[in-house]
Amino acid sequence: MSAAPSHLTNPSTAASVSKLPVAGSAATFSPLYQQIKVLITQSLQAGEWKPGELIPSEVELAARYKVSQGTVRKAIDELSAENLVVRRQGKGTFVATHHEARAQFRFLRLMPDAGEPHPAENRIIEVKRLRAPVEVARLLDLRGGDAVIFIKRVQSFDGEPIIVDELWLPGALFKGLTTERLVEYKGPMYGLFETEFGTRMIRATERIRAVSADDAAAALLGVASGTPLLSVERVSYTYGDKPVEVRRGLYLTGRHHYQNELG
């Protein structure tokens, strides 16, 4: 390597500084490949490379950031492990997208007890704009009176209604989201969010409980009130761990189950 890259701080070449982190100053050092990872993530967030597109090759990125190819490789390895990008030998590295079968199963864990999973059919029940309820505002990091878009829908498999979903999305990020666009759109909802609104869901946390179906849910699912349902409360995050969706699903688990892997 020729010269130390000015915009990056390499502990290997600045040992004295890294050993003396000034209290109060935020000058903390992280490995080079972590810094590269942050830079690449920022480019992804800024939309420099869009979902589905090819990002520059390892050699190009190494030249851009003035580090070795091996360092770029380690950064991309981690981004790939986090499902932010997908590597394809011989072709290159692509920005991950929800427009793939791959991504579907990551975010919908309900599987039929027997047989192959079938694609879900969506029925939109309601879309409206309202002020965020306190609990939703807290989870989405919004202020009290901020607007959110509320969506209610039913998902069916093989014609059988199985899931009742309620979603809350920050109004500021999803301006122009209407029933019409939701109904027209074919494919996964996260695909729509990503393509039409530039918001890509990266990861989510779920809290799962067993509850009794109330009258409304029972009617939509075609079961008796009081039937046990799986309640799945989800908060989804985009780049920078920013929460951008609150969702509550009620799953009918008579012939389906929530599949989970403990590693």
Added chain:
Amino acid sequence: MSAAPSHLTNPSTAASVSKLPVAGSAATFSPLYQQIKVLITQSLQAGEWKPGELIPSEVELAARYKVSQGTVRKAIDELSAENLVVRRQGKGTFVATHHEARAQFRFLRLMPDAGEPHPAENRIIEVKRLRAPVEVARLLDLRGGDAVIFIKRVQSFDGEPIIVDELWLPGALFKGLTTERLVEYKGPMYGLFETEFGTRMIRATERIRAVSADDAAAALLGVASGTPLLSVERVSYTYGDKPVEVRRGLYLTGRHHYQNELG
């Protein structure tokens, strides 16, 4: 490197062979670091290094297998990602064990809605030996009449009974498992299995449903019959993806929830 290692097949030095996999012969080539990974896993399985113990350093393993340190490193990186070993800078690499707070949360995802998770208190209800029911036999890869050990217990948090568990274990692997030993043993049950019976749980799959409490479960949990409960059916696997435990838990999710991360 001096000479080609005789026990390993390196495609880099045997390209012609790797390009001509003979149909019928099982001679398939995998990267060197994958082969190293298999060898290390076999040593773990054979008990050459026991849970909690230090495994040889990267330099030593590189010498043993006649490959570079970088290749060993990549193998261990993956074993570490799969939670088979734990790296500690400056100290070495250790065989993962269930006798750590770390491992607990991987296999018990039920968390209190508010406050910190508390350690579970176990109450053993029943331990007996019986012939494997067909469904259990199928899941455990046993033959029809094989013996299994059946355990029923209740787990409480802060004195409140929250979980009713039923477990089935292959009799051949857990000879001598009695109520007494289960009651005497302090700490996680997987720790007992690992230390006393040499069977370490590596990963598990779970199928989750919402069900109604029957009379027996309701009595044990101190709730009304018909209360919605989370049903968690688990199959646990040890080295070589061998199933070694079937478990069915009923979770009371009034003030607790099953926590899951979607990556």
Added chain:
DNA sequence: AAGTGGTCTAGACCACTTT
């Protein structure tokens, strides 16, 4: 043939832990 990611090596230095 040229370009991409995938593997493997060898060597340097760093951060952390123990002796």
Added chain:
DNA sequence: AAGTGGTCTAGACCACTTC
């Protein structure tokens, strides 16, 4: 001081894809 894993580099060759 010596040993461990952690980072970074440079260069070679392989497998796969595209032109």
